[in-house]
Amino acid sequence: MSGTGASLAVQAGVDELTGFHRMRVHTVPPHILRSEFKADFPRRITRRWRDYVQADAATHEIARPESDPYIRYGSTLISALIVADTILIGQIGDGDIVLVRPDGTIESPIPPETRLVGKETHSLSSRDAHLLWRTATLDRENGGVLIAATDGVSDSFDSTAGGEFFTFVKSLVDRVKDFGIESVAGSMAGWLDRYSELASGDDMTIVFVSINPDESIPPSPIHEPEPDEKAPGLTECW
Amino acid sequence: MPLAIGQRVKAELSGTELHVIRKLGEGTQGEVYLVEGTQGYQAVKWYKPEQATKEQRSAVLYLVRTGPPFGAAGRRFIWPLDLVTVQDPSQFGYLMTRIDTQQFAELGEIWAHIKPVPNFSSLCEISYQLANSYRALHLSGHCYRDISAGNLMFDPVTGDVLICDNDNVGVNRQSRCQVWGTMEYMAPEIIRGEADPSTQTDLHSLAVLLFYLWVWHHPFHGEMEYRFHCWDIPAKKKVYGESPVFVFDPENPVNCLPPDPDYAIARERWGYCPSDLQDLFLRAFTDGLHDPSRRVTEGEWQNLFSAIKDRIIACPKCRAENFLEETGRPGSCWYCHITLPAPPSLVVKRPSGEISIALSNGTTIRRRHVSLTPANDDGGAIIGIVVPHPSITGASGIRNTTRTPWNAEFPDGSAAIVSPGRAVPLNPGTTITIDGVVLTIVAPPTTVIP
Numbered sequence: 001m002s003g004t005g006a007s008l009a010v011q012a013g014v015d016e017l018t019g020f021h022r023m024r025v026h027t028v029p030p031h032i033l034r035s036e037f038k039a040d041f042p043r044r045i046t047r048r049w050r051d052y053v054q055a056d057a058a059t060h061e062i063a064r065p066e067s068d069p070y071i072r073y074g075s076t077l078i079s080a081l082i083v084a085d086t087i088l089i090g091q092i093g094d095g096d097i098v099l100v101r102p103d104g105t106i107e108s109p110i111p112p113e114t115r116l117v118g119k120e121t122h123s124l125s126s127r128d129a130h131l132l133w134r135t136a137t138l139d140r141e142n143g144g145v146l147i148a149a150t151d152g153v154s155d156s157f158d159s160t161a162g163g164e165f166f167t168f169v170k171s172l173v174d175r176v177k178d179f180g181i182e183s184v185a186g187s188m189a190g191w192l193d194r195y196s197e198l199a200s201g202d203d204m205t206i207v208f209v210s211i212n213p214d215e216s217i218p219p220s221p222i223h224e225p226e227p228d229e230k231a232p233g234l235t236e237c238w
Numbered sequence: 239m240p241l242a243i244g245q246r247v248k249a250e251l252s253g254t255e256l257h258v259i260r261k262l263g264e265g266t267q268g269e270v271y272l273v274e275g276t277q278g279y280q281a282v283k284w285y286k287p288e289q290a291t292k293e294q295r296s297a298v299l300y301l302v303r304t305g306p307p308f309g310a311a312g313r314r315f316i317w318p319l320d321l322v323t324v325q326d327p328s329q330f331g332y333l334m335t336r337i338d339t340q341q342f343a344e345l346g347e348i349w350a351h352i353k354p355v356p357n358f359s360s361l362c363e364i365s366y367q368l369a370n371s372y373r374a375l376h377l378s379g380h381c382y383r384d385i386s387a388g389n390l391m392f393d394p395v396t397g398d399v400l401i402c403d404n405d406n407v408g409v410n411r412q413s414r415c416q417v418w419g420t421m422e423y424m425a426p427e428i429i430r431g432e433a434d435p436s437t438q439t440d441l442h443s444l445a446v447l448l449f450y451l452w453v454w455h456h457p458f459h460g461e462m463e464y465r466f467h468c469w470d471i472p473a474k475k476k477v478y479g480e481s482p483v484f485v486f487d488p489e490n491p492v493n494c495l496p497p498d499p500d501y502a503i504a505r506e507r508w509g510y511c512p513s514d515l516q517d518l519f520l521r522a523f524t525d526g527l528h529d530p531s532r533r534v535t536e537g538e539w540q541n542l543f544s545a546i547k548d549r550i551i552a553c554p555k556c557r558a559e560n561f562l563e564e565t566g567r568p569g570s571c572w573y574c575h576i577t578l579p580a581p582p583s584l585v586v587k588r589p590s591g592e593i594s595i596a597l598s599n600g601t602t603i604r605r606r607h608v609s610l611t612p613a614n615d616d617g618g619a620i621i622g623i624v625v626p627h628p629s630i631t632g633a634s635g636i637r638n639t640t641r642t643p644w645n646a647e648f649p650d651g652s653a654a655i656v657s658p659g660r661a662v663p664l665n666p667g668t669t670i671t672i673d674g675v676v677l678t679i680v681a682p683p684t685t686v687i688p
Contacts, residue, residue, distance in 0.1 A: 019468070023468065023469075023470040023471070024470075024471070028471065029288065030286070030288060031286070031288075031289065032266075032420070034265075034266040035266045035388065035420045036420065036421075038388070039422055040469060043500065044469055046500065047500060050499075085286075105243075107261075111352070122350075122351075127499070127503075128349075128502070130500050131350065131503065132349065132350050132351070133350065134346070134350050134352075135346070136264070137264055137265075138264055139240060139286065
């Protein structure tokens, strides 16, 4: 059920952020918007996800074991809300979210989990999940490309302090600049399949959003990579 | 406009130039940058355009000129050291000392298991230092106006505290402020529009912060908040300002904790709080809600946390820390559930009253236990510590960690000088004289079998 749990997590995230935005955007100043997001979002999204899981379990008549009613639906989640001058970010569990500024600077507002053993991660089904969220706010400024990825993507690269993953991220942004976001999106599935095949073997999801995009770049197709052609960032033999 | 890496900015009052090294983080009011100048590495908080007002600039200049409260209590404030400017006069920030984020943690990092959870002893120290610092700030005639977990950092091991974002500090009941804090920490009368922030409203915010530290939950997040599907501004005003009800109010269960997994941690951690701490929270969030003069003062919090820290003993089986009840009667370990043996205690007779410190290995005796400390000292210096005997299993003593000798008198009438580094055995009836104050080691109360 974890696939369903992840879908419900995305739905809960979208619904919660939409509601949060609608209720506050015209009524509170930006600094209050930021502090209210940090104070309320983790608790409200976790509760909403559990409501959705309960509804789904009832639909499918899944008997919920007393001890761990949500564990079968467990999912990590990365959420972001981009408003006029701010980017609000929340994350539970592993994965990466980075913002690449137009000058190439990479901002990584949520540090990686460091105290868990091996591949363990926090999840929406963890005990006290509402306390396990990490939140951050970024100034929107002149935008950039916001990239969120499941752990399978960064696990495909050298894990030392961003290293290869950041190289991949930068090359991704360069391609968005050169070919337009839609063209890059069209080629992404092939690249991720290749990373998975060559490296982590894990399922991968990546979301990238161009904030304040340069409209002057005409979308142009990227040719599909040949079998022996390297995807961006995968430059080392290992 | 944010600062650029490599940009030069000016510390206005000192006239020195600062070099922007990198961005350290981003808060609700602005960004924080690492800078290098004549004083080495420091940090600059740089205001977002909507926060860079004339009033904020005046407030920062006032704080720079006034300086923080004196002594240890004041040193915990990351106080504005200088106004920082660029050529564009509409932009500014302020200079402050850099925080070691490896050592100091935010509460959210503890919750997310990024940093270690403080034990009871550290939690008492964090709470004591917080109350001590806000007491000093209030005594200096200022109010903080934005007390919240977002402005607190602490060392989870030692309990040392840092208070950040002091740019909203102002003169009590006089200066105006553009940031009135977040609603969940605001006193109800501010939310209802009946009062401006003051030292009295700070006391409510301090109680909420302490509750978050101990219970990991908001004191009003119960059935009422749970039932609000739409958590908008009117809903928040209702829960925090118009009809606030404490979740553990025994007289009014309307806002008790719902039977939902979100609330298990609050129930569990409330159970760990000793009864006298629960009593103060109850007063803060019942009487203190409706009558600000009944709020728990910083001095009361300070005395309580000092007292309950003195009643911590380690479980002899699992080493978990436990609070002895005020009566000194033994309870059972919260972790492994064995009945705890009553420990010996150290009774200190002072002009202000008698205090009792439960003694087990690791217990510390601090300067504040034996002397009235001046306003610029929180009395936190350790003067003695209970240590196991190097060769006799089960025996312990109080080691003199000061630089001056103590005098000890034993029950058989003999006496000894306890040089620095030496330890006095935990022998009931032994008295130790430190700076003219007599401390007596007292046997544990005997259990009366009916």
